[in-house]
Amino acid sequence: MPNRFRFVLPAIALAAVVTASVITLAKAPAPEQAATPPKQPPAGQTSLRLDPLPGEKHFASLTQITFGGENAEAYFSFDGTKLTFQNTGTYPCDQIFMVNLDGSGKKQISNGQGRTTCSHFLPGDKSIVYASTHLGGPTCPPVPGKEEGYVWPIYDTYDIFKVNIDGTGLTRLTNTPGYDAEATVAKDGRIVFTSVRDGDMELYSMNSDGSDVRRLTNMPGPDGGPFFSADGKQIVWRGRHPEPGAELDNFMSLLKKGLWRPAGLDVFVMNRDGSNVRQVTKNVGGANWAPFFSPDGKKIIFASNMKDPRGGNFDLYLVNVDGTGLEQVTFSTTFDGFPMFSPDGTKIVFGSNRNSVKETDTNLFVAEWKW
Numbered sequence: 001m002p003n004r005f006r007f008v009l010p011a012i013a014l015a016a017v018v019t020a021s022v023i024t025l026a027k028a029p030a031p032e033q034a035a036t037p038p039k040q041p042p043a044g045q046t047s048l049r050l051d052p053l054p055g056e057k058h059f060a061s062l063t064q065i066t067f068g069g070e071n072a073e074a075y076f077s078f079d080g081t082k083l084t085f086q087n088t089g090t091y092p093c094d095q096i097f098m099v100n101l102d103g104s105g106k107k108q109i110s111n112g113q114g115r116t117t118c119s120h121f122l123p124g125d126k127s128i129v130y131a132s133t134h135l136g137g138p139t140c141p142p143v144p145g146k147e148e149g150y151v152w153p154i155y156d157t158y159d160i161f162k163v164n165i166d167g168t169g170l171t172r173l174t175n176t177p178g179y180d181a182e183a184t185v186a187k188d189g190r191i192v193f194t195s196v197r198d199g200d201m202e203l204y205s206m207n208s209d210g211s212d213v214r215r216l217t218n219m220p221g222p223d224g225g226p227f228f229s230a231d232g233k234q235i236v237w238r239g240r241h242p243e244p245g246a247e248l249d250n251f252m253s254l255l256k257k258g259l260w261r262p263a264g265l266d267v268f269v270m271n272r273d274g275s276n277v278r279q280v281t282k283n284v285g286g287a288n289w290a291p292f293f294s295p296d297g298k299k300i301i302f303a304s305n306m307k308d309p310r311g312g313n314f315d316l317y318l319v320n321v322d323g324t325g326l327e328q329v330t331f332s333t334t335f336d337g338f339p340m341f342s343p344d345g346t347k348i349v350f351g352s353n354r355n356s357v358k359e360t361d362t363n364l365f366v367a368e369w370k371w
Contacts, residue, residue, distance in 0.1 A: 001084075003020075003200075003355070006172060008086075009122040011014055011027060011163075011229070012257075016060060016219070017062055019023075019242055021147075024282040029177050030129060031169055032135060035197045036146070038355045038356055038357050039209075039355060039369075040067060040357075041067065042063075043364075046065065046102060046103030046104045046106075046148070047063050047065045047102045047271075048063065048064045048067075049061065049062070049063050049066060050062045050063070050355060050365075052367070053330070053331045053332060053354075054331065055328070055331040056330055056331055057370075058329055058348075058369055058370055059367040059368065059369070059370075060367070060368040060369070060370045061367065061368040062151045062366075062367045063103075063137060063365065063366045063367070064103075064363055064364070064365050065099065065103030065363075065364050065366055066085075066087075066099075066103065066363040066364045067100065067103070067183065067357075067363060068089060068357060068358070068360055068361055068363075069087055069088055069089025069361060069362075069366075070087065070089060070094075070360065070361065070362045071085055071086070071087050071089075071363055072085065072086055072097075072252045072337075072338055072351045072362055073084055073085055073117070073119070073338050073351070073363050074084050074338065074349045074350075074351065074364045075119065075121070075184070075340050076121075076293070076340060076342050076343060076349065077125040078120045078121055078124070078125055078187065078343060079125055079343070080085075080342045080343045080344055080347070081100070081101065081181065082099065082100055082101070082105075082121075082125070083098065083099050083100075083101065083220040083349060083364070084097070084098050084109070084119040084120065084121060084128055084130075085097055085098075085099065085114060085119070085355075085364060086118075086119065090108070090288040091112060092140050092217065093114075093115040093140035093141075093145060094115050094117055095108060095112055095117050096108070096110035096116050096119045096128070096130045096181075097109060097110075098128075098165060098358070099364075101347070101366050102108065107165075108130060108167070109142050109163060109166075110129075110130060110167075110302060111131060111132075111134060111163060111167065111170065112135030113132075113134035113139075114131045114132075114133035114135075114136065114137065114138060114139070114140070114141065114157070115132070115140055115141055116130055116131060116132045117131050117132075117181055117182075118130060118131050118181050118182045118183055118184075119132065119160070119194075120183060120184045121185065121195055122162070122183050122185055122189060123185070123187060123188070123189050125164055125305040126164060126165060127162055127163060127165060127166070127169070128162070128163060128165060129160055129161065129162050129163075129173065129183045129185060129191060129208075130160070130161060130183070131158045131159065131160050131161070131180065131181035131182070131183065132159065132161055133134075133155050133157040133158055134159070134184055135157065135159060135172075136155070136156075136157025137157070138250075138339050139155060139243070140153050141153065144259055148257070148259055148261070149255055149261065150261065151254060151259040151260060151261045152259065152260050152261075153260065153291065154179045154201070154255065154258050154259060154260050155179060156167040156177065156178045156179055156258055158179045158180055158198075159172055159173070159174045159175065159182045160173045160174045160180050160181065160193060160210075161173060161182050162208070162209075164315060165193045166282065172210075173206070173209070173210035174193075174195070174210060175210075175229070176195070176197040177197065177273075178195065178196040178197050179194070179195065179196045179201075179258075180193060180194075180195045180197070180278075181193065181194055181195075182224050182226065183227055184195040184216065184226060184227050185208070185228070186228040186272070187230070187231075187232050188227075188232055190205055190206075190207065190208070190232065190272070191205060191206050191207070191208060192204070192205045192216070192226040192227075192228060192235055192272075193205070193206070194202070194223065194224040194225070194226070194323075195224070196255060198215065198219060199252075199255075200216065200221075200252070200255070201222040201224060201260070201303070202216070202217045202219075202223055202257065203217040203223050203224070203226050203235070203237060203274075204216060205272070206217060208262070210218075214273075214274075214360070215274070216270070216272075216274035217239075217270075217274060217277075218236070218274075218279055219239070219241045219264055219277075220241060220242065220244075220248055220252075221239060221240045221241040221242050221248065222239060222240055222249060222251070222260060223237055223239040223268075224239070225235060225237050225238045225240060225289060225290060225291070227291065227292050227293065228272065228294040229297045230291075230295045230296075230297060231297060233272055233273060234269055234270070234271060234293065234297060235269065235270055235271075235272055236267065236268070236269045236280075236291045236292065236293055236300055236337065237267075237268055237291065238253060238268070238288065238289040238290070238291060239265065239268050240263060240264060240265050240266065241264065242293075247263075248251040253296065262287070263287075264285070264286065264287055264309070264353040265287045265288055265289045266279055266280070266281045266282070266284075266288050267280040267281045267288050267289075267291045267300060267319075268280060269300070269301050269321060271303035273323055278288065278321075278322065279323070280300060280322075280323045281302075281304075281317060281319065281323065282306070282323055284304070284306045284311045284326070285306045285307075285308035286292070286304050286307075286308075286309035287304065287305055287309070287314075288302055288303070288304040288306065288317075289302065289303055290302055290303045290305070290337050290338050290339065292339055292340050292341060292357050293321075293341075294318075294341055295344065295345035296342065297321070298320065298321060299318050299319065299320055299321065300318070300319055300320075300321060301316055301317070301318050301339045301341070301348070302316070302317055302319070302339070303313075303316055303317075303337035303338070304317050305341065310336065312333060312334055313332070313333060313335070314335045314337050315328055315329065315330045315331065315332065316328075316329040316330040316337070316339050317329055318334050318352060331350075332352075332353075332354045334352070334354060334356075335349055335351075335352060335353040335362070336350055336352045336354070337349070337350065337352075338350055338351040342369075343368070345369065346368065346369060347366055347367065347368055347369055348367050349364060349365065349366050349367075350364075350367075351363065351364055351365070352365055
């Protein structure tokens with residue numbers, strides 16, 4: 001999926017096509033004052049300590065580490081000391097960067113060509129994987145027109161690459177027609193990713209050199225955004241599986257054109273070989289996506305607009321793997337998404353529109369986590 005849910009202003013458009021019932025959750029605390037001007041770090045500093053919002057009881061502290069542009073999909077290194085992420089602003093479309101947890105040491109890893117997405121460290125933290133369109137051309141690929149309404153591009157020029165963190169040794173891992181992206185990595189180096197190579201948006205796994213590709217899902221509809229559990233035994237992802245009929249026919253027709261019209265999504269888990277598929281979120285409403293396991297594998301954190309499926313306010317939620325114990329984590333009046341726990345479970349990183357200078361800015365935040 002392009003940028004695995006890039007919710008800035010497009011979030012409102014996505015949410016407008018979602019229709020589902022909403023469960024009743026505890027009343028949210030009063031939102032922050034919209035008129036409060038955004039804070040900026042003092043000159044020479046790369047981060048800013050902010051107060052968690054009322055209700056954000058799992059955050060012992062909150063630190064903003066980017067300021068301006070669109071920054072998203074930040075994921076921890078295996079040793080928990082660095083992040084990779086994608087940024088638009090430095091270039092006209094996303095490129096991959098690495099940064100320390102305090103915002104210092106920002107360094108570009110991708111080659112500055114095409115559009116990139118979905119970077120993740122490999123074990124040892126000396127190299128990463130990410131997806132890029134640069135073999136299809138050095139410029140940003142074109143955005144879709146309005147002929148099909150609100151749709152997202154599924155660029156067939158996306159392939160998955162491995163590269164050293166100094167930018168050397170760029171190696172292509174996938175070489176099939178159509179979209180290959182959204183790669184993340186288990187502690188043993190096995191990669192899980194999304195591909196349309198068989199005509200649908202499904203999940204696959206492969207070795208870190210691109211060999212031994214195995215298809216994991218076989219359900220009509222969009223599956224994507226997969227992550228391994230810390231022990232590498234389970235995979236969590238977001239998906240939607242319409243019954244045969246108009247919705248599925250429309251999805252497949254658009255996919256053949258390299259397009260996707262987002263709709264409601266749910267969180268699923270399965271064994272790493274694709275067996276024992278279970279739906280986690282059921283009848284909660286909205287788009288539930290960007291899931292990630294807690295380090296002990298017992299809970300999942302994810303983003304959702306379940307409280308207002310027709311709105312663009314996405315918050316983070318925790319839920320047990322069996323779907324019980326749903327709990328709201330963030331209480332911003334705008335977008336929070338892309339959560340990931342640090343390997344030791346003491347921190348979480350996420351993207352948010354909170355404290356933004358521009359309405360279209362999405363920045364990265366690191367919180368000290370408490371259970």
